[in-house]
Amino acid sequence: MAALLGYIERSSPIHQLSGLTKLICFLLWSFAAMLTYDTRVLVFLLFFSIIVFRISKIKWQEVSFVIILILIFLLINNIAIYLFSPQEGVKIYGTNHVLLELAGRYDLTLEQLFYQMNITLKYLAIIPVALLFLVTTDPSELAASLNKIGISYRLSYSITLALRYIPDIQREFHLISKAQQARGVDLSKNEKLWRRLKNAAAIILPLVMSSLDKIETISNAMELRGFGKHKRRTWYSFRPLKKKDYIALLIMIAIFSAAMAITFYDGSRFYNPFL
């Protein structure tokens, strides 16, 4: 069964970085990729993110399920952009190279293709880094890191608890779904869609009920041990920044600054090859 976004323990330079470093790098990276439409910058970010992914020793199979989900979403997104705004590229780049004449305003232009390619590149440049951040950061360290950048510790802890329970919930889902299939619940294509949805409810409901039980147990256990007593708390598993963290942060700041400089030096966020 494919695991979803759980922490994957391994010994790699990326794993050894402090959660705080990874969080800051991830945020800067995302800002850079979101702000720029400069193809050169995006290609560089994509290329670099793949290198970092290789360094982390995380295997493709371990995240392929999530990546495929995101790619499907990306495809839908691209189709939607074309449907609602087929001439966006022409508007941005100011030229109009028609490749294929289609009905009304749906003429396929080189500019539109280039624009949508840039959007796709943005996603592709963020996905590996976002995934890496989630699967290489020990959830308990993640809470400490979120708290260090100013998010309240209650919220930080809730986020990490949710992430931590993903494998548990998956296991439970598996068991419940098998038990319900044994009673005749069919989730395959043999059933009509409406029945399939109804059948899915037969699995979701027990899952929700048992999760609620779990939440009650864990929140009692936490309060009995003083969670929420003070306005702040300390963290046993916080990893203080070391030399490699500072190096990583410097590299990230350099990348971010360079990306911003290249993006904005001519006053436009778009790199225009058509002029």
Added chain:
Amino acid sequence: MKKPVIEFQNFSFQYYSQAEPTLKNINLTIYEGEKVLICGPSGSGKSTIGHCINGLIPHSYKGEISGSLNIMGKDASTLNIFERSKMVGTVLQDTDGQFIALTVGEDIAFSLENDCIPQEDMFEIVQDVARLVDMDHYLKQSVHHLSGGQMQRVAVAGVLVNDVEILLFDEPLASLDPATGQHVVGLIDRLQKEMKKTVIIIEHRLEDVLTHPVDRIIVVDHGEIIADMDPHQLLASNLLSKVGIREPLYIKVAKYAGCRITKEMQPGHIDTFHVDACKKPLLQWFRETTLSGPVKTNEPILELKNISFQYENGAFSLKDVSLSFQNGEMVSIIGKNGAGKSTLSKLICGFERPNSGKIYYAGNDVTADTIAERSKRVGMVLQNPNHMISKHMIFDEVAFGLELRGVPEKERTERVLETLKICGLYPFRNWPISALSYGQKKRVTIASILALEPEVIILDEPTAGQDLRHYTEIMEFLVSLNKKGKTILMVTHDMHLMLEYTPRAIVINDGRVIADDKAVNILYDADLIKKANLKETSLYTLAERLGIPEPTEFVARFIAQDKEEKKKWLHY
């Protein structure tokens, strides 16, 4: 005069959601350094007493309180849950569910983090406390890779970091295998002696707790304290059987033999028990009790041949397992946590497919069947009924499987009503499931499987967390199904269940079958007991002390008589 640390005075409590008070006029004092066991059947209010002490009442569970409760000389109503956590350390029943952090060290430190202790100091304190429970070499280990006993150790360390005065254990044995349960009871005993803590244990598995002496036993029933006495005195009385708590077996057999147990006979522990006074009647009882003939066997209904199963990561869960079950048998599958018992049951009912080997049903190869096909023959009842229930009404839940199979409505209704009658749920057929007790819910899940008319039913821990009355109800119900010809397999930790209800038992260890024998023989094999984390029953010890040459026979006769007595009690 010892210093009282907990004092309930005319204390009553009623949950807002309940019509009746759960605790009625409780008067109870617990002194510094004492070790007290609070026992009582399900719903007696024993856990509520625990909640009142640790502050979950009124912090998380609201209700009406009257009377007074003092903890360490302070009025509890002025102490919030955090202040109480400095005085009372609570170890919850659900070992797995109570872990907050991921690693041993971090979990032990949780309470320190909330007190804003600097990181360097935490490392030191955690190290020291972990050493107390022998877990200092596991600090970096993930809590989910620990054994049940280690989990309890970590949970205990997590409350010891607060240097609490009182340790409160809420059903600490509920999810542990028998041998691990013994280790935990030993650990509690050591902590109380070495660290001079006050210990309160809430548990209904009396005999298991009493393997180490306690100072007092408090018996709670219907929200009232009906006994507050030392173990010898309590066991000499008939109070336990009255409220439905299983008496230690050596006491019970002596009572069957007609012995009068007195406090002076020191019945609190099998080793202190003056057996000589009972020797004559016991030996006579042994001679006079007869056993019904052996169970007849007929054709095999289910056969496993050379089954192996591997996890995705390549580790073996089952290796070359071959077993055969006769039609109409009732069998226990036992072994320590993680031995492969659950995998075995999942393979039998088709939840998982074996990597190699064949499964035959009534002589036909069914290895390649889908789950749906397999479920027509083999039904699986999961341990947690909440994992199976997906409807609001009892009738609908039991009808669900039939509906999905397209059974016409008229036949469906008939079959559901018939099943509900068999399960004793007919009067509740139009009730919402949420109104049922845990034991009744379990029954609904059994009914929902039974309605599909499988010939073989597998139950995972059918009686976990049930008190004696519910346990007996569920088991007698399964026996009645068995008499109707159903083959029943049970995965269990409960040695008594195995002895009492299943003539045959299979022991799994490290993915292999290491024993397949009469249940009474298995618990007499010291080597097997050690390997599979089982625990021998006190009846064997008693038989040996009496000098009976065939102890297994002694146990078998006891079980036979005990079952008869319990049936009477159920009908009464």
